[in-house]
Amino acid sequence: MPEPAPVLIFILGDQLSPGIASLRDLSPADAVVLMAEVSEETVYVRHHPKKIALILSAMRHFAADLREQGWRVDYIELEDPANSGSFTGALAAAVERHRPSEIRIVQPGEWRVQQMIDGWEARFGLPVRILRDDRFLCSIPAFRRWASRRQALTMEYFYRDMRRQTGLLMDDGQPAGGRWNYDAENRKTPPRGLNYPAPARFPPDAITRAVLDLVARRFGDHFGALEPFALPVTRAQALAALDQFIAAALPDFGDYQDAMVEGQDQLYHSMLSPALNCGLLVAREVAEAAERAWREGRVPLNAAEGFIRQIIGWREYVRGVYWMHMPDYAEANALGADRPLPEFYWTGETDMRCLAAAVDVTRREGWSHHIQRLMVLGNFAMLAGVDPKAISDWFLVVYADAYEWVELPNVVGMSQYADGGLLGSKPYAAGGAYINRMSDHCGRCRFDVKAKTGPDACPFNALYWDFLARHEARFRDNPRMRTMYATWHRMKPAQQDAYRASAAAFLAGVKPAADGWARAPLSTGVD
Numbered sequence: 001m002p003e004p005a006p007v008l009i010f011i012l013g014d015q016l017s018p019g020i021a022s023l024r025d026l027s028p029a030d031a032v033v034l035m036a037e038v039s040e041e042t043v044y045v046r047h048h049p050k051k052i053a054l055i056l057s058a059m060r061h062f063a064a065d066l067r068e069q070g071w072r073v074d075y076i077e078l079e080d081p082a083n084s085g086s087f088t089g090a091l092a093a094a095v096e097r098h099r100p101s102e103i104r105i106v107q108p109g110e111w112r113v114q115q116m117i118d119g120w121e122a123r124f125g126l127p128v129r130i131l132r133d134d135r136f137l138c139s140i141p142a143f144r145r146w147a148s149r150r151q152a153l154t155m156e157y158f159y160r161d162m163r164r165q166t167g168l169l170m171d172d173g174q175p176a177g178g179r180w181n182y183d184a185e186n187r188k189t190p191p192r193g194l195n196y197p198a199p200a201r202f203p204p205d206a207i208t209r210a211v212l213d214l215v216a217r218r219f220g221d222h223f224g225a226l227e228p229f230a231l232p233v234t235r236a237q238a239l240a241a242l243d244q245f246i247a248a249a250l251p252d253f254g255d256y257q258d259a260m261v262e263g264q265d266q267l268y269h270s271m272l273s274p275a276l277n278c279g280l281l282v283a284r285e286v287a288e289a290a291e292r293a294w295r296e297g298r299v300p301l302n303a304a305e306g307f308i309r310q311i312i313g314w315r316e317y318v319r320g321v322y323w324m325h326m327p328d329y330a331e332a333n334a335l336g337a338d339r340p341l342p343e344f345y346w347t348g349e350t351d352m353r354c355l356a357a358a359v360d361v362t363r364r365e366g367w368s369h370h371i372q373r374l375m376v377l378g379n380f381a382m383l384a385g386v387d388p389k390a391i392s393d394w395f396l397v398v399y400a401d402a403y404e405w406v407e408l409p410n411v412v413g414m415s416q417y418a419d420g421g422l423l424g425s426k427p428y429a430a431g432g433a434y435i436n437r438m439s440d441h442c443g444r445c446r447f448d449v450k451a452k453t454g455p456d457a458c459p460f461n462a463l464y465w466d467f468l469a470r471h472e473a474r475f476r477d478n479p480r481m482r483t484m485y486a487t488w489h490r491m492k493p494a495q496q497d498a499y500r501a502s503a504a505a506f507l508a509g510v511k512p513a514a515d516g517w518a519r520a521p522l523s524t525g526v527d
Contacts (some may be wrong), residue, residue, distance in 0.1 A: 006072075007031040008100035010091060012113070013041070013055045014403060015106055016062040016279040018235060021131040022106045028070040032098050035063050036090035037078040044112075045393060045518055048224035049215050050231065050366035051274075051400040057204075057211040057233040058278055064207070065235070074098070078214065088116055088123070095124050102127040107140075109133070109319075110404045111326040135282045136319060137166060137312055143320030153321065153422060156181065159313030166284070168291050168308055169301075176294075181309070182302035188255045189438065190267070197248035199266045200241040201230035208233055223346055223398060225364050231274055231400065238272070238280035245270040246293050254303030258371050260354065260439035265361045269369045270307070273401035287311045310370075318409035321423055330404075332412050333388050334420030335471060340512035341390040345377070352459060353445035354435050355380060366400035371438065373399075378415030379430055383463035384507060385470075388418035393518035426480040429467055432458035453495075453502040466503035469496065 009022045009031050023033075037059065042052055056078065063075045074097065076083055076090055084090055091103070107130050108114050121128040132139055138146075146161065147153055160180050163169060169176040204212060208229065216226055232238040253268040261267060275281045287308045294304035322329065344350040348359035358372040368377075373395070381391040392411040396402045413423030432449040435458075436442040442449040442458070451457035468475065468488055475481045488496070 004030075005099055005101035008091075008094060008098055008103050009033045010087075010094075010103060010105040011035050011062075012087075012105070012108060013037075013059050014109055014278045015133075016058050016235075017135055017282055018065070019135075019282070020106055020279070021134055022104045023071075026104075028072060031071070031104075032094070032100065033063075033066055033071050033073045034076075034091065034094045035059055035073060036076040036083070036087065038076075038083070038087055038090055039078060039085040040087070042078070042219065045397050046222045047219075048366040048398050048400060049219050049222050049226035050224060050229060051402070052219055052222075053208070053211050053215045053226060053229055054231050054233060054274055054366075054400050055278060056215070057208040058280060060207050060211065061234045078218075087113070088120070091120065092124070095126070100126065102129060104129045104131065106131045107133045109406075111322075111330075112404075135279065136316060137162060137283055138316045138320060140320065140323045143316075144324060147320065147324060152425070153317075154425070155313060155317045155423075158317050158320075159309055162312045162316060166287070166312060168287055168312060169294070169305060176305075177301045182254065182305045183309075185302040186254045186256075186306045187258050187438070190256045190259045190261060194252075194256075196261075196264050196267055197244075199271050200232070200237075200244040202232050202237045202240075204229055223363065224366055232280060235280050238275040241275065242270075242272060242281060242286060242289055245272060246289050246299070250290060250293060250303050250307060251299045252303070254300060254306045257306055257369075258438050260357070260369075260371060260376075260435075260441060262357065262440050262444065265365060265368075267369065271367060274367065276311075277401045277403055277406065283311050283315065315406065318413075318423075319405050321409045321413065322405045325419075325422070329412060329419065330392075330408060331389070332419045334418050335382075335385070335388075335416070335474075337382070337385040337416070337418070338387050339385045339507070341381075341386055341394055342384070343511045343513045345391075345394055346513055351446040352380075353447075354439060354441040357441060362398050366398065368399075373410075374415055374428055375430055375434065375438070378411065379428060380460070380463070382416045382427060383429060383460070383467045384510070385467075386416075388412050388416040390513075390518075391416060397518050426478055427467075427475070429464060430460070431464035432460040435460060453498040455502075455505070457502060459503075459506045462499045462502035462506065465496070465499040469500060 007026055007030055011020065011022065011033055037056055063073045066073050074094055082093065084093060103120060103126055105117060108117065117130060146158060163175065212226060212229055232241045249268040249270065256268055259267060272281060272286065276286060290304045290307050293299045294301055345359060348356050348363065350356050354376045358368050358376045361368045392408060395411045396404060396407050409423055413419040415428065417424060417427040436449045447458040448456050449458040452461050465488065468484060476485045
């Protein structure tokens with residue numbers, strides 16, 4: 001009697017969670033797990049080498065773990081001679097090999113991958129079961145229902161609903177400590193001499209070393225340093241990194257989460273997002289670990305709340321916005337920005353010390369913390385009028401935690417206001433005073449943060465007022481911006497002209513990046 005046809009479970013490179021829904025309700029005897037390293041995914045943008053290495057190494061370790069648990073794993077490495085180079089090609093070959101009864105996959109994170117999957121049932125003549133990704137706490141239909149009841153998609157109210165739904169930081173139906181949000185306590189400037197905790201780092205094992213050799217050979221011309229490489233690539237390592245963050249960094253995370261300090265890449269940030277976004281960690285366990293530390297008296301409430309808000313509030317919220325508004329969201333450009341991306345986003349060669357520092361850590365680590373991303377890199381691009389597609393592509397390329405579902409709303413919506421206010425009630429625009437308050441960069445910068453105009457003034461100052469002037473018709477009636485416009489209109493015309501002339505003079509000297517840095521097609525090595 002012939003053996004029954006197996007279920008073919010396709011696990012993607014950002015679904016590396018032991019509890020992933022596609023593995024449930026099946027025994028290893030009933031299924032084949034397909035995993036594929038496909039060249040199409042490594043080059044659709046020119047990803048940072050650390051990101052490619054993280055995903056490939058984590059995939060190979062995950063496959064090894066599945067085999068140890070008894071699963072039959074059909075694993076296609078990037079340089080396998082039969083590698084077709086695409087998800088659909090990998091699946092076609094696996095269907096031919098295994099003659100499955102059905103294909104099972106968890107909903108992908110990105111729109112373009114969903115479009116591939118939608119065509120599989122017709123192509124292969126097999127049932128394709130697309131399962132909800134319940135590693136996220138809010139399903140996409142649930143987010144749509146929440147959004148349909150509101151005139152504005154205010155994240156704070158979504159976050160409160162998520163607190164009620166999960167019970168995190170709740171006491172008898174009320175927010176712990178009597179307040180929902182402790183953000184006002186989370187903007188302290190760190191004093192000199194703080195002893196910042198070292199991040200968890202994991203030396204490469206044999207699997208990772210083989211991946212690093214592969215990435216160096218094939219993607220060595222991509223932006224970013226491949227080594228030293230010390231990211232967690234296994235579930236055990238990711239849990240160890242979580243434990244270290246909770247014990248050593250979370251107690252002070254709240255106070256200083258918006259700070260920038262010369263020579264300190266991590267400060268009190270977790271650096272867990274690369275592991276979380278590829279599935280080595282899941283949102284609920286990360287948030288529960290932070291809550292447990294607060295309830296046990298190991299961290300203050302403002303730290304636990306600020307961190308948990310990022311996990312169950314903002315992260316879930318931007319995913320919901322992404323799936324509600326794709327594919328049009330990727331083309332949003334409400335402010336009509338069309339300036340090319342400056343070359344210094346790739347080279348780091350700028351006298352603006354805050355920008356140079358943010359590009360430098362991004363190149364070395366494939367990571368920088370959220371204030372560098374939002375208030376330095378993103379803020380400059382918005383003030384300068386950089387095309388949101390160009391800056392969005394850059395963010396997708398350079399960060400190890402960047403997947404389109406999380407990157408696009410954060411950049412197009414929050415950072416660039418290119419969605420016209422769907423995601424934020426005002427643009428996150430700031431001049432040099434903000435950067436000076438939250439960092440120690442300005443004291444050592446070639447530009448004078450206190451000077452308002454002229455060739456030696458901090459460019460953020462003139463760019464800020466020029467941005468407001470360019471977009472006054474859009475923003476002058478915004479209740480959160482009336483004070484800024486009142487200040488602008490109290491200025492004498494000569495001062496207004498000086499700001500705008502200084503902004504124009506600075507931007508005229510900014511060299512644009514060469515075409516093709518982000519999305520140039522590369523050789524896949526597949527004939």
